[in-house]
Amino acid sequence: MNIVFRNTPRAPAAVVAGFAEFGVATVHEAQGRTGLLAPYMRPIFSGNRICGSAVTVSVAPCDNWMIHVAVEQCRPGDIMVVAPTSASDAGYFGELLGQSLHAHGVKGLVIDAGCRDIRELKELGFPVWSRCVYAQGTVKETLGSVNTPVVCAGALVNPGDIIVADDDGVCVVPRLEAAATIEKCGAREQKEAKVRARLRAGELGLDIYDMRKRLAERGLVYQDAPSEK
Amino acid sequence: MNIVFRNTPRAPAAVVAGFAEFGVATVHEAQGRTGLLAPYMRPIFSGNRICGSAVTVSVAPCDNWMIHVAVEQCRPGDIMVVAPTSASDAGYFGELLGQSLHAHGVKGLVIDAGCRDIRELKELGFPVWSRCVYAQGTVKETLGSVNTPVVCAGALVNPGDIIVADDDGVCVVPRLEAAATIEKCGAREQKEAKVRARLRAGELGLDIYDMRKRLAERGLVYQDAPSEK
Amino acid sequence: MNIVFRNTPRAPAAVVAGFAEFGVATVHEAQGRTGLLAPYMRPIFSGNRICGSAVTVSVAPCDNWMIHVAVEQCRPGDIMVVAPTSASDAGYFGELLGQSLHAHGVKGLVIDAGCRDIRELKELGFPVWSRCVYAQGTVKETLGSVNTPVVCAGALVNPGDIIVADDDGVCVVPRLEAAATIEKCGAREQKEAKVRARLRAGELGLDIYDMRKRLAERGLVYQDAPSEK
Amino acid sequence: MNIVFRNTPRAPAAVVAGFAEFGVATVHEAQGRTGLLAPYMRPIFSGNRICGSAVTVSVAPCDNWMIHVAVEQCRPGDIMVVAPTSASDAGYFGELLGQSLHAHGVKGLVIDAGCRDIRELKELGFPVWSRCVYAQGTVKETLGSVNTPVVCAGALVNPGDIIVADDDGVCVVPRLEAAATIEKCGAREQKEAKVRARLRAGELGLDIYDMRKRLAERGLVYQDAPSEK
Amino acid sequence: MNIVFRNTPRAPAAVVAGFAEFGVATVHEAQGRTGLLAPYMRPIFSGNRICGSAVTVSVAPCDNWMIHVAVEQCRPGDIMVVAPTSASDAGYFGELLGQSLHAHGVKGLVIDAGCRDIRELKELGFPVWSRCVYAQGTVKETLGSVNTPVVCAGALVNPGDIIVADDDGVCVVPRLEAAATIEKCGAREQKEAKVRARLRAGELGLDIYDMRKRLAERGLVYQDAPSEK
Amino acid sequence: MNIVFRNTPRAPAAVVAGFAEFGVATVHEAQGRTGLLAPYMRPIFSGNRICGSAVTVSVAPCDNWMIHVAVEQCRPGDIMVVAPTSASDAGYFGELLGQSLHAHGVKGLVIDAGCRDIRELKELGFPVWSRCVYAQGTVKETLGSVNTPVVCAGALVNPGDIIVADDDGVCVVPRLEAAATIEKCGAREQKEAKVRARLRAGELGLDIYDMRKRLAERGLVYQDAPSEK
Secondary structure, eight states, rough: EEEEEEOOOOOHHHHHTTTTOOOHHHHHTTTOOOOOTTTEEESSSOOEEEEEEEEEEEEOOOOOOHHHHHHHTTOOOOOOEESSOOOOOOOEHHHHHHHHHHHHTTTTEEEEEEOEEEEHHHTTOOEEEEEEEOHHHHHHOOOOSSSSSSSETTEEEOOOOOOEEEETTEEEHHHHHHHHHHHHHHHHHHHHEEEEEEHHHOOHHHHHTOHHHHHHHOOOEEEEEEOOO | OEEEESSSOOOOOHHHHGGGGHHHHHHHHTTOOOOBTTOOOOOSSSSEEEEEEEEEEEEEEEEEEHHHHHHOOOOOOOHHHHHEOOOOSEEEEHHHHHHHHHHTTTEEEEEEEEEEEOHHHHHHHOOOOEEEEOOOEEEOOOOOESSSOOOEETTTEOOTOOEEEETTTEEEOOOOGGHHHHHHHHHHHHHHHHHHHHHHHHOOHHHTOOOHHHHHTTOOEEEEOOOOO | OOOOSSSSOOHHHHHHHTTTOEEEEEEEEEEEEEOOOOOOOOSSSSOOEEEEEEEEEETTTTBHHHHHHHHOOOTTTTTEEEESSSSSOOOEEEEHHHHHHTTOOOOEEEEEEEEOHHHHHHHHHHEEEEEOOOOOOOBOOOOOOOOSSSETEEEEEEEOOOEEEEEEEEEEOOOOGGHHHHHHHHHHHHHHHHHHHHHTOOOOHHHHHHHHHHHHHEEEEEEEEOOOO | EEEEEESSOOOHHHHHGGGGGOOHHHHHHHTTOOBBBOOOESSSSSOOEEEEEEEEEEEEETBBHHHHHHHTOOOOOOOEEEEEOOOSEEEEHHHHHHHHHTTTTEEEEEEEEOOOHHHHHHHHHHOOEEEEEEOHHHHHHHSEESSSEEEETEEEEEETTTTEEEETTTEEGGGGHHHHHHHHHHHHHHHHHHHHHHTTTTOHHHHHOOOOOHHHHHHHEEEEEOOOO | OOEESSSOOOOOHHHHHHHHGHOOOOHHHHTTSHHHHHHTTTEESSOOOOEEEEEEEEETBBOOOOHHHHTTTTTTEEEEEEEEEEOOOEEEHHHHHHHHHHHOOOEEEEEEEOOOHHHHHHTTTTTTEEEEEOOOOBBBSSOOOEEEEEETTEEEETTTEEEETTEEEEEEEEEHHHHHHHHHHHHHHHHHHHHHHHHHTOOOOHTTOOOHHHHHHHHOOEEOOOOOO | OOEEEESSOOHHHHHHGGGOOOHHHHHHHHHSOOOOOTTTTTSSSSSSSSEEEEEEEEEEEBBBBBHHHTTTOOOOOOEEEEEESSOOOEEEHHHHHHHHHHTTTOOOOEEEEOOOHHHHHHHHHHHHHHEEEEEOOOOOSSEEEEOEEEEEEEEEEEOEEEEEETTTTEEEEEEGGGHHHHHHHHHHHHHHHHHHHHHHHTTOOOOOOOOHHHHHHHHHHEEEEEOOO
């Protein structure tokens, strides 16, 4: 059955906003190294860092009909997540849909397929993370679903999950774990700030992390390189 | 037999120039979703949009001899299209050949192989769409042909066909259909301009394209998300 | 046995510095078309050209422990080269390690695996050439080696070899051939400078390289395109 | 948290057995074209068709520790499904683990990573569907989970879901939809049997499926090929 | 415009039959190293060698409607060649269509997309060369064309061209060059038979092909390996 | 400089023969998980297990001239290892060269490029591990080297190293470590034989390897699946 779920729950705006200062690597680490989409998901232009609640869209191969349907279910601050039911490079998304999402306050798009109108989307300032850039058109013949769970680029995304995306890629945070994850992100950043200061001063990770003893126990051998004649 | 065809017909300059205002996605759509080269063809630097008549070059694997031969057959405004007879990542093309084509008024290069001297070609302002960036050198031992039909990145290109290339990729337009395609591009752009204005104003594609009835007929179900306890 | 070689020989500073003016394509050609790493090795941000002595690091799959160990073996001007013993996309390297290498004067990193914290590394100005961008974290459980010979992206790299990297990719020069290679690079550049001037003036490679006779001997046929009715 | 769920529910044996006569393509179609794992999942030797209840295993990159843990949770007739948390080609599974699973009545393995000891597993008659064949060893250092939901080769698999695998690949059926899916498979097979008989007799699909009118409405043109002079 | 060309010319049956004794490598070489489809085109089961006249089918992405249309245009001895207008892994072809083509005397299928029902097609003895094996279903919504020129896996195929396929892959021979190519194949095979006999007797290619002098002229150096202490 | 080293040292015949009973996975493990070639190296037909001394061949892209040169340097029991200086899918090797190597007692070929004449090589019983199957012909224009160190599919191979290849892939053993590696292989097999017997009897790896305590220490939680209503 093809279904559009309306009014799916989202995390409180304050929680979503809490991710604004954290990058994908931090969030991924903070939640136990889970949630990353595959590394082939790349931004169509660099320099963006966004977070928001997922509106999920399951689309048929080479058919972007349900993206039009899904726009109506988006709220300002959301991020649209599109997953075809079969792998496709086709260009499901271009500037006109970008204008539409932009007009509804959507922050960006994550699509496990192709995107087109790169120049225009960049001018519009609408960020997209996609599998590839390809101008191949799609049809509007087959139904899909909106706001059902989807597997996007190898990661399970439920509607209302938090999406964090930057130049490192895309990470998904389960909605009900969002608040706890933000705390862990903050703790991690604080810890890293101290380490960063020491590393900048030239201290070695070997000493900061106290690795020497464990390396020796494992049997690491240090030796001067053989002299040359 | 290896052959160089001279004075292959080109579309009238006014027709070629007519493509200047249209992007790859528009041209691809206007001619019935045909003509795209494979999505792995990417610009070596972004921000270019060019159109011109194809000078086609069929080269042996890892052998760029015929590119030198083909320069002589180029006219100002042309675009060179190079296709190896067997897939190769080798760097057939670099800055010196870029200087040569630039000096003869060639607008750019489309090559289903590697390109090198990226920094220098960017400084020169000579755009290239290639399969990859790779410095691997090539030899000059085996003949090929110039201005014969080639298959480049999955698309058939005849000499004199119109090439349109931008950040979305590369599209080829058969020479004799060029004028008709421009008209269709214009019509498409006009139609899109109206839709764009409405989408920017927040109207939904669902309403603009009158999709709701057809979606219902196909059986799309709308439902509020189950409430959470 | 896992080993860290200390004080591995490096080429004299003046020799290393001699590569500063040459790009990857030139160096690759000058040493007989050898030394290139695979074309999938791309810079995480463009516009850099670096050269330096290799500190090699052999790491276990998804384990970046030895990178920490290797920092201590680096000297100002070195370039770190990391090769996993089994192919991996994981993000072995991020901003903190970048800070550490930067503090020790290391010029850049070449890693046949993933890199993360792209934005921060770009802000820091620390260039990386990697197989991919991916935030996936790694562990610190298994030993590897430092300054042993490694195969990185298909190329053999010995500690102390010269690494040259720019937007075209990465090339390795055996340490003991470095001085001779610089001479060949210079000779090649001088020759190219002359050819460049002639090509810019519109002369054809066909004439500059005196190719016409050899093409004819091989049987290349020139013919006017058939006229159209 | 790393967890092993014991005694996860399975579909009744009679229901699981009901899939024995249906292939992957039939099951995929019967449940609305869902459930397929990515096409890179190939059998290590051909000629098998198995079905069973999934025991899911989430493993760390290049670490097969949890496969040992999962064996204990398997029951006769089950199929083990292994998904690394980061893509890997490493050989997580070989003959010894095959012997172990075989001894516990497990029907086969589906693993989104590498497999080794192909010859021995074939002699044992233990079928495996894997991403690749690779002898690269793995470690036993990092925990994972057993019988939690996993994404395997792009498909969501819950413990107790039905796995169907044959030379066409792998398909997953949600446990609670298994009975209904069998019915649909049966209906589909009956319908196909009739069509098969007619096709074998030389009738055209055009006529059996009554396509001619719809083709004409869509504008398909039939025309004799131009005669040649 | 979508069109079905009927009664496209084929080479005389005697000419087509003339290819029966030659493999793909021989044919490819005989016609000047042209005509090969990409190496990703693999047989779904090995041991077949077929030749026949191409019936070409251009299909929309993930839409196999036109294959049904094309069956009617096939004659005994033909080979169907299917090319999607956009790259796709979907399973356009399975056992039922195999039964239909088999009933009409078609010798095999070449498809630049996915195939399914591998086991059944093998039992039927209907050979297929495809991009991949994948059970993903397709729709019947969008028109394509039959017996127009197509680009299939990087090779231009015109209706009536000769297709030769075996375990090495697929090669296409332009119809009007078919007779001449057979002659060249025969000459090549005769020449190879003599060389084969000499090689089997232990003679070296170096001597048979008289390579030693040319190698020396090019500067090849022979040297005993350095002795080991 | 292009060079052919004659009479490169090989391991004693008895040592080479010692590998006959061990598979690729065992050898790879025994030498500390090193020496594997990339997983894309696959046998052109299955069921072979060979070992022998490497004769290495460095060839130019799409040029198989040096393979002819290398035949003369082969001795009965050797295995030829071919590595192009730039990645290539071309079919460097076919039945005639197979006849030649077979006549000289060479056991098989490992080539990081394409192979052709699959059917004939299978009939001849000459095993090949290659990157792909492709009929694309190569030229004989550019020199390479024989019996110099090469990087083949990511692994460094020196002349005289031991090559072990079977359905799992290909592994290289440094010549001077060959004898020691055989001992380790034997020890490993003995240990595995005992484990195999216990696993076949249904014992768990958890108990055989005494893993339960360490799993608990790391924090693995066991829990019954939640009951369903």
